[in-house]
Amino acid sequence: MPAKKMTGSQMVLKALSDQGVDVIFGYPGGAVLPIYDALHQQNALRHILVRHEQAAVHAAEGYARSTGKVGVVLVTSGPGATNAVTGLTDALMDSIPVVCLTGQVPTHLIGNDAFQEADTTGITRPCTKHNYLVKSIEDLPRVMHEAFYVARTGRPGPVVVDLPKDVLQAKGDAYFGPDQVKHSSYRPRTKPDPKAIEKAIEMIAKAKRPIIYSGGGVINSGDKASRLLTRFTRTLGAPCTSTLMGLGAYPASDPQFLGMLGMHGTYEANLAMYNCDVMINVGARFDDRVTGRLDEFSPNSTKIHIDIDPSSINKNVMVDLPIVGDVSAVLDALLKAWTKGEHSLSQRALKEWWKAIEAWRGRDCLSFRSVDSVIKPQHAIKRLYELTKDRETFISTEVGQHQMWAAQYYKFEKPRHWMTSGGLGTMGYGLPAAYGAQVAHPDALVIDIAGEASIMMNIQELSTVMQYGLPVKVFIINNQWMGMVRQWQELLHGGRYSQSYTASLPDFVKLAEAFGALGLRASKPAELDDLIMEMIDSPRPVVFDCQVDQTENCFPMIPSGAAHYEMLLGPDDKAVKPVSEEGMVLV
Amino acid sequence: MAPKDLSIERRTIAVLVDNEPGVLARVIGLFSGRGYNIESLTVSEVDPARRQSRITIITSGTPQILEQIKAQLDRLVPVHGVSDLSQKGPSVERELALVKVIGKGNKRVESLRIADIFRARVVDSGLEHFIFEMTGSTDKLNVFIDLMRPLGLVDVSRTGVVAISRGPTGLLS
Numbered sequence: 001m002p003a004k005k006m007t008g009s010q011m012v013l014k015a016l017s018d019q020g021v022d023v024i025f026g027y028p029g030g031a032v033l034p035i036y037d038a039l040h041q042q043n044a045l046r047h048i049l050v051r052h053e054q055a056a057v058h059a060a061e062g063y064a065r066s067t068g069k070v071g072v073v074l075v076t077s078g079p080g081a082t083n084a085v086t087g088l089t090d091a092l093m094d095s096i097p098v099v100c101l102t103g104q105v106p107t108h109l110i111g112n113d114a115f116q117e118a119d120t121t122g123i124t125r126p127c128t129k130h131n132y133l134v135k136s137i138e139d140l141p142r143v144m145h146e147a148f149y150v151a152r153t154g155r156p157g158p159v160v161v162d163l164p165k166d167v168l169q170a171k172g173d174a175y176f177g178p179d180q181v182k183h184s185s186y187r188p189r190t191k192p193d194p195k196a197i198e199k200a201i202e203m204i205a206k207a208k209r210p211i212i213y214s215g216g217g218v219i220n221s222g223d224k225a226s227r228l229l230t231r232f233t234r235t236l237g238a239p240c241t242s243t244l245m246g247l248g249a250y251p252a253s254d255p256q257f258l259g260m261l262g263m264h265g266t267y268e269a270n271l272a273m274y275n276c277d278v279m280i281n282v283g284a285r286f287d288d289r290v291t292g293r294l295d296e297f298s299p300n301s302t303k304i305h306i307d308i309d310p311s312s313i314n315k316n317v318m319v320d321l322p323i324v325g326d327v328s329a330v331l332d333a334l335l336k337a338w339t340k341g342e343h344s345l346s347q348r349a350l351k352e353w354w355k356a357i358e359a360w361r362g363r364d365c366l367s368f369r370s371v372d373s374v375i376k377p378q379h380a381i382k383r384l385y386e387l388t389k390d391r392e393t394f395i396s397t398e399v400g401q402h403q404m405w406a407a408q409y410y411k412f413e414k415p416r417h418w419m420t421s422g423g424l425g426t427m428g429y430g431l432p433a434a435y436g437a438q439v440a441h442p443d444a445l446v447i448d449i450a451g452e453a454s455i456m457m458n459i460q461e462l463s464t465v466m467q468y469g470l471p472v473k474v475f476i477i478n479n480q481w482m483g484m485v486r487q488w489q490e491l492l493h494g495g496r497y498s499q500s501y502t503a504s505l506p507d508f509v510k511l512a513e514a515f516g517a518l519g520l521r522a523s524k525p526a527e528l529d530d531l532i533m534e535m536i537d538s539p540r541p542v543v544f545d546c547q548v549d550q551t552e553n554c555f556p557m558i559p560s561g562a563a564h565y566e567m568l569l570g571p572d573d574k575a576v577k578p579v580s581e582e583g584m585v586l587v
Numbered sequence: 588m589a590p591k592d593l594s595i596e597r598r599t600i601a602v603l604v605d606n607e608p609g610v611l612a613r614v615i616g617l618f619s620g621r622g623y624n625i626e627s628l629t630v631s632e633v634d635p636a637r638r639q640s641r642i643t644i645i646t647s648g649t650p651q652i653l654e655q656i657k658a659q660l661d662r663l664v665p666v667h668g669v670s671d672l673s674q675k676g677p678s679v680e681r682e683l684a685l686v687k688v689i690g691k692g693n694k695r696v697e698s699l700r701i702a703d704i705f706r707a708r709v710v711d712s713g714l715e716h717f718i719f720e721m722t723g724s725t726d727k728l729n730v731f732i733d734l735m736r737p738l739g740l741v742d743v744s745r746t747g748v749v750a751i752s753r754g755p756t757g758l759l760s
Contacts (some may be wrong), residue, residue, distance in 0.1 A: 121609055126620050130664040133608065150664055185605060185667045311658035314651055 008137050008168040009038040012101065015144035017044050018177050021072050023063065023439055024048070025056040029076025030116060031103025034168040046301055048439060048468060051460040053080050055432035057087020057158070058458070061096045062436025063469050064417045066394055068222060071436065073100040076117030081162075082123065086426060088158045089127040093408065094245060095220055097156035099147050100128075101544045108165035128188075129157030135164070137172035145181040154188025155309040156220055171328050188308060192325035197333045198302050199321055200280075201341060204334075206573050207278035208349035209356075210238040213261065213290075216245030217283020217307060218421070219415045221327035226250070226415040228331035229282060235338060237350055239357055241269035243284045245422040248412035253530040258357070259366075262290040263558050267365035267567055270556075272357055273298050274564040281305040283327045286316040287423070288586070289337025296563030306330045365556045365569050366408055377477045377548040381409040381443045381449065384475060387532050392444040394437045396420065398430040398454030401483035401554045406449040428457030431474060435461065438470045445473070445536060452478040452545075453502055462515040465541045473535050476508060479550045487553045492560075492579055512543035525548040560586040597626070597647045598673040599680060599750045600657065603758050606632050606640040614642060615661055623648060623656050627682075627725075629747040639667065641758075643749050668759045672750050680750040684728045688718045690739030698738040705731045718760040 006014065016024070028036045039047055050056040053075045060071025075084050081102040091098045099206075105114040119131045130150045132143045140163075147159040185442055204210065212233050214552045218225045218233075226249040233240045233256055240250045241261040246295040250257050259266035262274055270292075273279070279301045284290070286305075291297040294316065303319040305325060313322040323330050345427055368378045395410055396419040397403040412418050419437060421429040434448040448455075455476055465472045477483075485500040512519030518540045528546070534541045555570045561583020611630055618625050627645040632638070635741045646656060651673075662668045672678040686707070688698045698717060702709065707721035721731055725748060733741055752758075 056720065122612070124618055125609065125613060131609075154662075183664075186664045309662060311655065314654055318651065465637050 005171045005173050006170070006175055007034065007036040007038070008140055008163070008170050011137070011140050011172065012144065012163065012168070013038050013042060013045060014175060015141060015178075016072065019145070019148045020069070023048060023093055023534060024072040024074050025050055025059040025063070025436065026074030026419045027051075027053050027056060027076065027080060028286050029080050029103060031077035031105060031165045032074060032080075032101075032163070034165065034170070035101070035163075037571050047074075048435075049464065050432065051463050052458065053083035054086045054465070055458050055461045057084050057091060057098060057100060058426070058429050058432035059436035059439070060098045060100075061087065061091050061094070061429075062396060062419050062433030063440050064096050064098060064436075065219075065433070066241060066416050066437035067440045068416065070097040070099055070148055075102055077103040077105055077120065078117065078118045080116075081118055081120040081160075085123060085127055086424075088124055088160065088321075089422050090424040090426045090429060091158040092127055092129060095156050095216060096158070097151040098160060099151050100160045102160055102162050103168075104133070104162045104164040107164045108166070110164065120160065124160045127158075128160050129155075131160035131162065133162040133164075134167050136178075137167050137170040138174055140167065140172070141175050142181055145178040146183055148178070149181065149183055150186055154186070155312075170531075183246075188414040189310075189324050190308065190326040190329055191390065192323050192330045192333055194333070196321060196323045197330070197337050200323060200334060201337045201343060203278060203302055203304060203321060204236070204280065204338070205343045205345070207345055208236075208276040209275060209353045210280065210345065211238060211272050211276040211278075212236075212238055212240040212280045212282060213243075213273065213284055214240060214246045214249055214282040215243040215284025218246055218327050219250035221283065221308075225283075225326075225331065226327040228328060228335065230254075234332050235335065236345060238280075238345070239272055239354070240274065240496040241265070243287065243290055243422070244407055244420060246284060247407060249417045251410035251413045253340065253413060256545075258361075260407050262287075263292070264408065264554055264556065265290075266408075267363050267550060267556055267569060268357055268360040270558065270564040270567055271360045275356065276301045278302045281307075281319070282331070283307060287311045288316070291316060292558045293561055293563045296565075298564070324494055363569065365567075368570075370525065372525060375522065375528060375546060375548045377479065377552050378409055379450055379525065380528060380546050382478060383528055384447070384449070384532055387529065388445060388447070388495050388536060391536075392441070393417065394434070394441060394444055394446045396430040396437065396446070396448045398448070398450045398457075399425045399427045400451045400454060400485075400510045401487065401552075402451040402454075402477040404450065404451055404479070404484075404554045410449070419517070427454040431455065431458050431461045431472070433467050434472045434474075435468075435470045438465075438472050439468070446471075447473045447475050450474055450476045451483060452480065452505055452508070453482045459511070462512070462517055462541065462543070466516045471539055471541055473544065475535070475544045476546055478505075478508070478545050478547050479552065480505060481550060484554065490553065491585060508545035517541040517543055519543050519545070521545040521547065559583060592650045595647055595649060596653060596673075597645065598653055598671055599678065599748065600644045600646060600660070601670045601672055601750060601758055602642040602644065602660055603633075603667040603707050604640050604642060604663075605667070606638045607665055610640070610665050611642070613665070614644075614660065617647070617659055617663065618656075621655075621659065623652065627747040629749050643747070645748055670752070670758045672752055675752050677753040678750050679753060680683045680724060680748050681722055682725050682728055682748045683720065683722045684721045684732065685710070685744045686721065686732060686735055687742035688739045688742065689715060689720070689741050691715055694738045698735060701731070701734050701738075707731065
């Protein structure tokens with residue numbers, strides 16, 4: 001019996017359901033009307049109508065990050081696609097699996113500057129892991145399934161499928177399922193080379209001052225990878241630090257955890273990185289926020305780098321032993337080899353190492369002075385953590401000081417509960433990412449820790465959360481400044497605060513009410529806890545205007561162009577030397 | 588940490604790709620986006636049945652950058668294989684040039700004489716012009732073209748370098 005004829009749009013939806021997709025984030029328009037028409041005639045797929053296509057991608061990222069599944073976006077041609085570009089770049093930088101379906105003008109009009117035409121595959125080529133323009137309905141099922149395969153395997157990332165309107169309307173009978181698609185060239189390596197494992201064990205066994213530096217790759221590898229990381233760290237008895245993207249992979253409350261490293265990382269994490277003799281990088285990429293000045297980065301250590309992406313190896317930092325593979329597979333192999341060989345680290349050396357680390361920890365680099373008159377931003381996040389830690393809580397952030405404070409003061413015990421824009425640093429990420437996570441976890445508490453400047457970049461998304469009754473909480477650390485910009489102007493540009501003060505901010509409580517959400521405001525430490533509890537207990541979306549000390553800066557800090565040991569611990573800590581010209585150039 | 592080698596090397600890299608729309612743009616975009624050099628780039632379909640093309644790139648950089656270039660190329664989705672011909676062992680490199688020279692009298696005779704020395708073929712001629720076809724190494728082509736310049740060179744078209752490894756192994760083996 002010949003297969004039933006399907007339209008391109010029906011094939012798209014069938015492919016999505018065959019890929020296990022249950023929700024898509026999108027915004028309609030002329031070129032994708034056939035898909036929206038097909039969507040209207042089925043109930044299997046849920047569609048969340050966003051208010052801006054950038055938000056659709058961030059929402060899909062939040063969904064993907066909090067579930068481990070591929071996030072799916074549907075936008076129209078031209079402006080729909082170009083608006084999605086920021087989100088796609090964000091997903092590329094942070095290795096988040098997203099499939100973005102974009103409408104396109106019909107094939108015979110491509111290249112004619114038709115209405116709402118943009119060269120979507122051309123524009124998105126550098127900001128996706130891969131992209132496709134489907135020119136014939138015969139290619140459609142294969143491309144759809146390949147797109148999901150490419151997005152989720154290896155180092156995950158965003159994939160665009162550009163769908164001309166005539167292809168969506170054409171009829172074809174050649175639909176086939178995902179099991180019939182095998183990619184001809186893309187087969188990322190997941191199993192490590194056994195010789196590299198052997199060599200790694202030799203190197204680790206000799207360590208006197210080891211450190212594990214874990215990153216977002218652990219989260220991407222799946223929850224098993226986080227469990228293996230914890231077991232591996234405990235088996236060695238070594239300290240573990242994490243990048244911004246890796247928070248939650250190792251439980252923050254564990255005494256072996258040193259906190260985040262890098263520019264705003266802890267003193268103990270950065271000094272341990274500087275002084276270690278064997279560094280085990282697990283799924284991190286030696287980002288410039290982490291390394292500080294490269295020629296002074298952990299100068300005396302032997303470095304092992306576990307990464308699924310061979311192009312991450314030796315990109316910024318030359319390593320002694322690369323292990324290409326999936327973090328789970330590599331950690332599993334390392335643990336088995338370590339146990340089988342009955343290895344253990346020199347306990348005497350390890351004791352000395354921990355003594356040094358405890359001394360650095362003793363500096364209590366995250367301490368701050370609370371006052372009664374005004375809420376310190378650090379205090380606000382600390383209280384938010386204390387009052388939400390016993391619930392199933394997901395945290396997203398925007399970008400800036402509040403993001404760093406959230407990373408420092410909110411302690412993540414489990415993977416996939418923390419969503420932040422690390423690589424691209426996209427203001428406006430947090431609110432859509434939060435409701436993307438809320439869609440996946442309807443009963444969880446989902447909080448976007450925001451800044452008052454960042455939140456304005458996708459504030460329209462309050463309308464989306466209202467439409468679907470998604471009880472997202474937006475906790476705005478409001479200091480009326482683009483705080484991180486102001487901090488850099490203070491430290492690097494002689495306190496000339498060019499354009500970093502936001503005059504004419506809205507009344508966030510009234511703004512919340514205008515959208516139909518609950519608005520709350522706190523300006524005194526004494527009222528903070530009660531108001532946070534009111535926010536948590538409300539079944540509605542909440543915008544919380546937390547008015548904080550306007551002058552507070554984010555510490556500790558490695559000034560740009562400086563090395564790990566040149567950290568500034570607080571406002572009274574003077575830099576050892578002024579920031580160099582080279583440092584000024586860096587962002 | 589291994590000390591950084593900052594010497595600049597020149598490499599010939601062959602890449603086997605699916606011949607699909609945009610694949611060349613992907614490769615070129617990678618080089619421009621990440622600030623790598625391209626000295627020469629050639630591309631042509633080599634296996635119509637499998638729809639595969641071969642791209643030959645000559646690039647230069649520090650050893651670290653060159654490793655990056657290969658790794659970045661290899662992770663492009665339509666790429667089947669990347670081979671560093673300069674590292675893999677001996678290889679054969681060739682380039683083809685079409686060279687148009689106009690002139691009369693002695694200059695015209697001289698250009699033909701030099702072409703003969705270089706074993707360039709005449710593929711078109713008129714009373715006042717020759718078109719020479721020459722195949723060889725890039726250096727040899729450069730020398731020939733330089734010699735033609737004072738003799739009435741008006742047009743040069745070059746293919747860029749194509750290369751293949753010596754010995755019995757193929758790119759993917």
